[in-house]
Amino acid sequence: MATNTIRQTAQGVPPRSPSRRRGRAEARAALLFLLPAVLLVLVFRIIPLFWGFGLSLTSATATTPGEFIGWGNYLRALDDPNFRASIANAGVVLLAVPLFVTIPMVLAILIDQGVPGRAFFRSVYFLPVVLSSVIIGSIFSIVLGFNGQLNGALKLLGIPGVDWLGQSATALPVTLVIQSWSTFGMGVLIFLAGLSTVPKDMVEAARLEGAKMWQIWWHIIIPELRPVIEFSTVITTIGLLTSMFGLIYVLTGGGPGTATTVPEYLIWAAQGRLNQPAYAAALSIILFVCTGILAWLQIRIMSRNANF
Amino acid sequence: MHRLKLITAVAAVLLTSPALAQEITVWDVNVDEPSHATYYAGAKAAFEAAHPGATLTFQSQPDAEYYTLLGTAFASKTGPDVIWANGGAQAKSLVGGLIPLDDKLPDLISKLVGKSAFTAPDGKLYFIPTTLQGHVVYYNKTLYKAAGLDPNKPPATWAEVTKMCDALKATKVACFMMANKEGFEAEFFLSEMANQSLTAQQQADWLTGKLHWSDAPIKAILQAWVDTAKAGWYQEGGNSQTMFMDEFTLFSQGGAGNVWGLLSNVAHWKVFEKDMGVDNVGVYPMPSPTVAADQHEGAPGVPLDGGVGYGVNKDSPNIDLAVDAVKILASPEVLANLVKDSGVVPANTLVDTSGIDSPGLKQIMGWLADRAVPTTHANSSAAELDEWHRQSQLLLNGDTTVDAAAAALDKIQAQAKPQ
Numbered sequence: 001m002a003t004n005t006i007r008q009t010a011q012g013v014p015p016r017s018p019s020r021r022r023g024r025a026e027a028r029a030a031l032l033f034l035l036p037a038v039l040l041v042l043v044f045r046i047i048p049l050f051w052g053f054g055l056s057l058t059s060a061t062a063t064t065p066g067e068f069i070g071w072g073n074y075l076r077a078l079d080d081p082n083f084r085a086s087i088a089n090a091g092v093v094l095l096a097v098p099l100f101v102t103i104p105m106v107l108a109i110l111i112d113q114g115v116p117g118r119a120f121f122r123s124v125y126f127l128p129v130v131l132s133s134v135i136i137g138s139i140f141s142i143v144l145g146f147n148g149q150l151n152g153a154l155k156l157l158g159i160p161g162v163d164w165l166g167q168s169a170t171a172l173p174v175t176l177v178i179q180s181w182s183t184f185g186m187g188v189l190i191f192l193a194g195l196s197t198v199p200k201d202m203v204e205a206a207r208l209e210g211a212k213m214w215q216i217w218w219h220i221i222i223p224e225l226r227p228v229i230e231f232s233t234v235i236t237t238i239g240l241l242t243s244m245f246g247l248i249y250v251l252t253g254g255g256p257g258t259a260t261t262v263p264e265y266l267i268w269a270a271q272g273r274l275n276q277p278a279y280a281a282a283l284s285i286i287l288f289v290c291t292g293i294l295a296w297l298q299i300r301i302m303s304r305n306a307n308f
Numbered sequence: 309m310h311r312l313k314l315i316t317a318v319a320a321v322l323l324t325s326p327a328l329a330q331e332i333t334v335w336d337v338n339v340d341e342p343s344h345a346t347y348y349a350g351a352k353a354a355f356e357a358a359h360p361g362a363t364l365t366f367q368s369q370p371d372a373e374y375y376t377l378l379g380t381a382f383a384s385k386t387g388p389d390v391i392w393a394n395g396g397a398q399a400k401s402l403v404g405g406l407i408p409l410d411d412k413l414p415d416l417i418s419k420l421v422g423k424s425a426f427t428a429p430d431g432k433l434y435f436i437p438t439t440l441q442g443h444v445v446y447y448n449k450t451l452y453k454a455a456g457l458d459p460n461k462p463p464a465t466w467a468e469v470t471k472m473c474d475a476l477k478a479t480k481v482a483c484f485m486m487a488n489k490e491g492f493e494a495e496f497f498l499s500e501m502a503n504q505s506l507t508a509q510q511q512a513d514w515l516t517g518k519l520h521w522s523d524a525p526i527k528a529i530l531q532a533w534v535d536t537a538k539a540g541w542y543q544e545g546g547n548s549q550t551m552f553m554d555e556f557t558l559f560s561q562g563g564a565g566n567v568w569g570l571l572s573n574v575a576h577w578k579v580f581e582k583d584m585g586v587d588n589v590g591v592y593p594m595p596s597p598t599v600a601a602d603q604h605e606g607a608p609g610v611p612l613d614g615g616v617g618y619g620v621n622k623d624s625p626n627i628d629l630a631v632d633a634v635k636i637l638a639s640p641e642v643l644a645n646l647v648k649d650s651g652v653v654p655a656n657t658l659v660d661t662s663g664i665d666s667p668g669l670k671q672i673m674g675w676l677a678d679r680a681v682p683t684t685h686a687n688s689s690a691a692e693l694d695e696w697h698r699q700s701q702l703l704l705n706g707d708t709t710v711d712a713a714a715a716a717l718d719k720i721q722a723q724a725k726p727q
Contacts, residue, residue, distance in 0.1 A: 060383075061401070061404060062378070062379030062380075062382050062383060062401070062402070062404075062405070063379075063382045063401075063402055063403070063404030063405030063406075064404040064405075081716070082695075082698070141548075144548075145545060145548060145549070146543075146544050146545020146548060146549070147545065161544070161545075163544065163545045163547060163548055164548070165489075165547075165548040166489070166545055166546070166547030166548035166549075166701075166705070167547070167705060168702070168705060168707050252489070252548070253489055253490050253491075255489065255491070255547065255697070255698060255701045256547045256698075256701035256702060256704075256705055256707070257698045257699070257701050257702040257705075257707060257708075258698060268376075269694065271376060271379065272373065272375060272376035272379075273375070273690065273694055274401075274690050274691055274694060275375065275379050275401045275402070275690065277379065277383065
């Protein structure tokens with residue numbers, strides 16, 4: 001045995017144990033299983049990302065390849081008042097993230113605490129999630145139109161009608177409320193899943209000790225939900241920055257002026273209305289970098305908290 | 309074995325015969341439109357009769373995303389052989405992917421009007437217009453009567469328009485429909501106001517970018533946009549009202565006394581005569597607040613240009629056949645079907661329209677002969693129109709001033725039409 005080992009070492013061949021061979025076989029199998037997903041991400045995400053970056057450095061139009069112009073499109077974006085307005089709007093949208101996280105969390109806790117009709121509420125809350133943003137946009141365009149049902153109801157109360165979607169002051173807040181309504185059901189579902197991991201005996205013990213409901217929420221449930229809150233914050237932030245196009249397109253068309261124009265809408269306008277794919281690509285890269293930095297920061301905070 | 313050889317030989321002949329393997333594809337947003345069915349069927353039959361073995365296929369495309377899809381198809385060189393487009397900024401932005409048609413179809417082109425909407429800055433024609441598009445005002449005669457106005461004497465001067473609006477307002481009826489959610493109403497307004505207030509030279513300067521948004525004649529139009537809103541000409545909520553989805557239906561239902569409408573395709577004489585009754589709808593050219601030196605008070609012009617047209621993809625493997633398909637689509641025999649069924653005004657002067665019995669169309673055809681003026685918004689760049697959409701909404705809400713809007717538009721114009 002000792003002789004064999006010395007011979008293998010002398011020949012430069014490391015000894016192979018059965019467990020090491022099994023480990024390599026497992027790694028190969030894992031790679032094989034991962035391959036379809038890796039290929040999909042590579043072909044439909046990573047390669048287009050680099051292709052888009054290359055395009056953003058040119059003056060290409062829909063019909064001409066254009067020339068290499070370096071950072072020209074990025075400098076143009078900095079000088080574009082519509083882009084600056086869209087970034088400001090994105091800032092307002094991000095300010096709404098706490099509401100987008102808190103509302104489903106509170107509703108999920110209420111359902112988990114056993115409010116009457118919890119099964120009904122759980123279904124009703126989830127219903128808007130299955131509707132497409134185009135349908136939701138169409139419904140609210142009618143309801144919130146100047147001659148729509150909401151103004152009709154206000155009129156009955158003697159309150160003058162408001163052009164909810166046509167006024168700069170109201171268009172973005174109203175759009176955010178609708179976005180919140182259409183997505184909070186998914187948040188409720190995520191928090192309900194998280195609540196199932198909160199130790200019931202701890203809550204029960206606190207109750208027996210005479211803790212009030214808000215004390216139980218504040219000192220037990222919410223701290224236990226911390227990882228879920230952080231996860232929800234990350235996906236809500238990314239969702240708000242990259243998935244509001246459909247709703248805005250149908251509800252307001254980005255207007256009035258630039259009141260509801262967010263970067264992703266401007267990207268579409270540059271490509272779809274102005275035939276400027278290179279400029280659209282530059283805006284896309286900027287949005288990607290901003291979203292990436294935000295997600296990285298949030299994940300970093302999550303990881304740090306997980307280490308406590 | 310012999311049968312197999314025979315089949316192989318026939319297949320080889322079929323595959324190597326260019327005529328038999330050729331399919332010409334056309335992208336068009338109106339393919340599913342019932343009123344266009346006879347037109348497409350006629351074009352297909354004429355093309356396939358002229359080119360045995362070749363086929364002409366119309367592929368329906370969504371209206372809202374059409375130019376996005378077309379841009380993507382151009383970029384990946386997977387576009388159709390024949391391309392449909394609206395005249396104006398969108399068509400002109402596509403010319404890099406098309407072949408000029410001046411030398412290909414000189415006889416046909418000599419019979420066409422409305423070519424400037426499809427003529428690139430290099431002076432070449434890249435689309436063959438099939439229809440004319442223009443802007444006139446349609447009005448509701450019943451509402452005019454109720455307001456004490458003569459339904460057979462529409463306004464011909466700005467003073468008369470103002471008087472008419474005051475009369476309608478007194479009966480709690482909006483004077484003009486306003487639907488500016490997409491900014492299209494502002495486009496129409498620009499052309500309708502410029503039709504009489506700009507000289508021919510100023511219209512030419514506008515096309516080349518020498519006339520600016522902050523120059524007096526254009527700034528006066530922006531001011532008129534604000535002033536008419538302040539004067540209460542429009543129904544409330546105009547910035548959240550869609551044009552093609554809602555506005556024209558609401559007008560047909562009596563939502564306002566007047567609407568800025570079109571000559572062809574949608575929101576035109578045939579649609580309104582059908583929806584409101586021939587006797588209840590009237591038409592007139594829109595007067596402007598000021599009258600340019602070479603225009604005539606009381607005889608406003610009609611902004612007129614090519615409506616839609618067909619071009620040929622420069623990457624098409626069958627360019628000659630594609631050119632012939634365009635020729636057939638614009639031929640008087642085939643186009644006559646479209647005129648009869650959907651009421652478009654044809655760009656080919658050889659199309660016979662005498663059989664159409666419509667008082668509205670007769671009036672329009674009369675104006676086209678001597679009152680046609682350029683369509684100002686069609687001679688604007690896509691970037692300028694995009695910004696005008698935004699600024700018009702802000703002006704309507706009182707969120708910006710005319711000076712600030714004109715300055716913002718000047719900046720875009722300077723980028724789009726560098727001098």
